[in-house]
Structure formats: C-alpha cells, structure tokens
Amino acid sequence: ASPLRMSESEIGEPATPDEIENVVTVPFVAPINGWVPDESLPCYGLPGAISPLGFFDPLGFTKDMELRGVKRFREAEIMHGRVAMMATIGYIIGEMTPNINDG
Template sequence: MLSLTVAAVAFNAPAMRAPVRSSAVRMAAPEINGWTYDSSKFVGGLPGAISPLGQFDPLGFTKDKTMSEVKRFREAEIMHCRVAMLAVVGYLVGEAVAPLVGSGSFLAPTTITGPANTHLGQQNLFAFTLLTIVIGVGELYRALVGWVPPTESAFTIRENYYPGDIGWDPLGLKPTSPAEFKSMQERELSNGRLAMFAVAGFCAQEIVNGKGIVENLVA
C-alpha cells in the first residue's frame, strides 16, 4: 500500500485570521535493499522481469496494484520458489536414501518405500509431528517479521519489509550492494520458477506410472 499521511501544517497567517490546514501530502516509498516501489514500473520495479519472458503477466494480475499488494504477490512467489527448490532436492535425495532406512538403520527407523509422493504418508507420528512444528514455527516467524498484525490491517505487508528477506542469513551470503542483491534475487527467482515446474512434473510423473523419479531416470 502506498505510504500516505495526512499532515496538519500550519503557516504564519495575517493577524486576526485562523491558521490554515494543508491537504494530504504523499510520502516517498521507503528504499529497501536498493528497491523503491514505483507504480509506473512493472511489478512496482521489483526484480524478476527476466529475459526471455521479461514483463510476462498476460492476465494482468499485477496491474494497478498497491505497494502492499505487489509485495504480497512477490512474497507468495518467492516462498513457493524456495519450497519448490527444496522439494526438488527432497524428491531425488529422498528416493535415493529410502532403500537405506528401516528397522535397524541409523538413518531412520521407519521403513520408507516407493515414490516420493507417498513418503510423507509413511512417516511415523513423531516425525510427522516434528515436521509440522518446524513448519509452523517458521511460518509464524515469517508472519511476525513481514506482516502487519491482522488486528491492525488484514493481508498487509509491512512497509519496511522486502518480500522474502526475513533476516535469516547465517552464512552471510546477502550482498550489501543493491546491484548485487538484485542479481542474486533474479537468480533465485529463475531457479525457483524452474523448480516449481520441475516439482509439478515430478508429482505428475509418479502419479502416472507409480514409479519414483530416480527409478525412472535409471531404468
């Protein structure tokens, strides 16, 4: 949402006349990681209009959107990108490791077999509960960092929050230069968008023939 404020500005008036109040004034959008929202630019000027598709939005989802709405769309995209990239690794590693788990295994005591689509349902109650707690804590932290409390404003991103930047960078990989940050953001989006298609393909392939992705690759 564009940052708007109503300022009561009094000025020196002639004697015997009441002070005059000004109308609403527009405040500049904050600069975050080198980015400043610009309603005249595609998706407010956020990185992501990457060749060869460039400004690809044929259905106009991002047209005439406020800063908060644009950031909300990007927040959803970047989170799905990250989950998809982890899922790609999970499909391949999970299916490769599955034959090594089971009774007596130091990796995991629960026996996991078959394609990755079925792995979550084969987890024991403890593992499933632990996974649920970890996801819940992560999502709660992200909500507290990036979102305005729903009691104040529903579905609103904080003005000083950059989509996806929750401040978790244990290896210190985040660039300090705005240009380098933009480049890293575009690489992350490119890989994440590809990963979303890849995971959809993995899932569909396993539904079609009931075989794991690794099994399909080595067959």
C-alpha cells in the same frame, strides 16, 4: 542543556485532524544501471521489465494492485519457490535411498 532537547518555543501545539492534510507520496527510486522506472506501469518502482518483452505480467495479476501488494506477491513467490526446491531435494533423497522406509 542537551543539544538534542528542543526548547519550549520550538515545541508547537499538536495539530488537529482538520489541519492535517492527506498527502500522497510516490516512492523515489534511483536509476539502476540506467533503468528508470515508468510511472505508468502498475509496478512503478520495481525492476522487472525485460528488453524484448517489456513488463511481464501475462495473467494481469498486478493490473489493479499497488506497489505494496506487488512486493507481497514477489515475496510469496520467492518463499514458495524455496519450499518447492526443498521438497524436490527431499523427493530425490527418498528415491536414492530405498531402504530408508524399511525400518
């Protein structure tokens, strides 16, 4: 008998859809360097409030978004920023080596 295996009496019947309750869970976020997330903000759980300005979203992109959508926007912003940095390096290399296009 394996200690990981459950006995027959511990295995219950599968729940029917009527017995399952929809429970909304709020992510728990531990304080970061004394910063505690504000549940009233649209990006609850993400650090980013600046001391003199507060929560920075001048165009209101995150006004009606959930945390998952805001994380997706942040990830896309990082990805596009990296692509822009690589393009800048390519432009500089092209300008510094004028004979590269002469063939």
